[in-house]
Amino acid sequence: MSAGATAVSRAVLVERPGVHRLIGREVPVPGPGEVRVRVAAAGVCMSDRELYDGHRAPEYVRYPVVPGHEWSGTVDAVGAGVDPALLGRPCVAEGFRSCGRCERCRYGETSLCTAGYAETGFTEPGAFADHLLVPAGLLHPLPDGVDLRAAALLEPAAVVAAAVRAARPRPGERIAVVGAGTLGLLAVQWLAASSPGELAVVDPRAQRADKALGFGASRTLTPREADGEAGRFDLVVETAGAPPTAASSCLLARRGGRVVLTGMFTAGATGIDPVHLSLSQLEVRSVFGASSAAWADAVRAFSLGLLDPAPLVTHEFPLERFGEALALVGGGDPGTGKVLLRP
Known part of the structure; x- marks a missing residue:
C-alpha cells in the first residue's frame, strides 16, 4: 500500500431483497466499549437466505445491511474503556444486542430483552466482511490456537x-x-x-x-x-x-x-x-436465539472438545463468491452441510 493510502475493508452489502454487491469501505474504528474483529469465517444459513429473498419479517431486518450472524475471528482493535488484553484473542460474540438493563436481561434472559430487537447481521452490520464491530460486553474469548473455521458454528451451537x-x-x-x-x-x-x-x-x-x-x-x-x-x-x-x-x-x-x-x-x-x-x-x-448463559455453555463445550462442529462444514467461499454460497443454502442438495464465507 502506498504512503497515505487508506486501508480498505470489504463487505457484502444487501441493498434490498435480491440485490447485493461487494463494497470497499474504510476499516471501521471501534467506539467506546467496542472491539473490532478481523473475521476468520462466517456461516451462511437459511436465515441469511430469507433475508436475501425478502422473506424475513420486516421487524427483524433493516436494509441495506451486511449479513452474517454466525462467525468467528480475532480481536484486532479495541475502543476506549475496553481491556487491551483482548487484542489478538480469538473470539465469537452474541448476536442479540441486548440492553443489559431491562427486567428480562437482569434475570439473565438476554434473548428476551424488551428494549427492542437488534441483532448482528440483520439490523446491525454483520460478518460477511473483513471486519466487524461488536460491543465488548457480548464477546466470548476462545482459547489460543482454536479452530476458527469450526468456531464459526458456535452461534447455532x-x-x-x-x-x-x-x-x-x-x-x-x-x-x-x-x-x-x-x-x-x-x-x-x-x-x-x-x-x-x-x-x-x-x-x-x-x-x-x-x-x-x-x-x-x-x-x-x-x-x-x-x-x-x-x-x-x-x-x-x-x-x-x-x-x-x-x-x-x-x-x-x-x-x-x-x-x-x-x-x-x-x-x-x-x-x-x-x-x-x-x-x-x-x-x-x-427457542429463538440464545441467552448469554447458553452462549457460555456452547463456548465451554467447544473449548473443552466436547462439541466439534468442524465435520458439518462442506463448502467454503471467498466474499466475492457470496452469490454461489447463498445458492447452495436451501438448494436441496443433501450433500450440502454448513457453507462458510472466508474473508
Whole structure:
C-alpha cells in the first residue's frame, strides 16, 4: 500500500431483497466499549437466505445491511474503556444486542430483552466482511490456537445449548431429534453426551440421517416411520422448522413428555392440536436465539472438545463468491452441510 493510502475493508452489502454487491469501505474504528474483529469465517444459513429473498419479517431486518450472524475471528482493535488484553484473542460474540438493563436481561434472559430487537447481521452490520464491530460486553474469548473455521458454528451451537437447557435431558431417556440439518446434528452431538437410552433422528434425507449416526444417534427414522412411533419419546427436540414438524414432534412425545421447538417456522405451518396438548399434558418450549448463559455453555463445550462442529462444514467461499454460497443454502442438495464465507 502506498504512503497515505487508506486501508480498505470489504463487505457484502444487501441493498434490498435480491440485490447485493461487494463494497470497499474504510476499516471501521471501534467506539467506546467496542472491539473490532478481523473475521476468520462466517456461516451462511437459511436465515441469511430469507433475508436475501425478502422473506424475513420486516421487524427483524433493516436494509441495506451486511449479513452474517454466525462467525468467528480475532480481536484486532479495541475502543476506549475496553481491556487491551483482548487484542489478538480469538473470539465469537452474541448476536442479540441486548440492553443489559431491562427486567428480562437482569434475570439473565438476554434473548428476551424488551428494549427492542437488534441483532448482528440483520439490523446491525454483520460478518460477511473483513471486519466487524461488536460491543465488548457480548464477546466470548476462545482459547489460543482454536479452530476458527469450526468456531464459526458456535452461534447455532448456542441455540442448541439453549434448547438443551430447556429440555433438561436425563440419562436413560428416549430422545428424538427432528431434523438433521446444522441444528439437528449439533443437537445430536450434545444430547449424546447426556447418556440417553435411545437417540433417534427423524429426517427424510437418508444421507443427512446417516450422518447423524456418526454424531451419536442410535438410529434414524423417516417421517413415515416416525408416524408409527407416536407417544414413545420422553423428549423431542425439533430443529427442522418445516411446516408439519411442530405438530408431528408433539405427537412423538409420550404423555407428560417434553418438546422443545428450535426450528424457524413461517406463516402457514401446521398448528399444534390443543386437545392433544392438554390431554397428553405435554411440556412445550420454544427457542429463538440464545441467552448469554447458553452462549457460555456452547463456548465451554467447544473449548473443552466436547462439541466439534468442524465435520458439518462442506463448502467454503471467498466474499466475492457470496452469490454461489447463498445458492447452495436451501438448494436441496443433501450433500450440502454448513457453507462458510472466508474473508
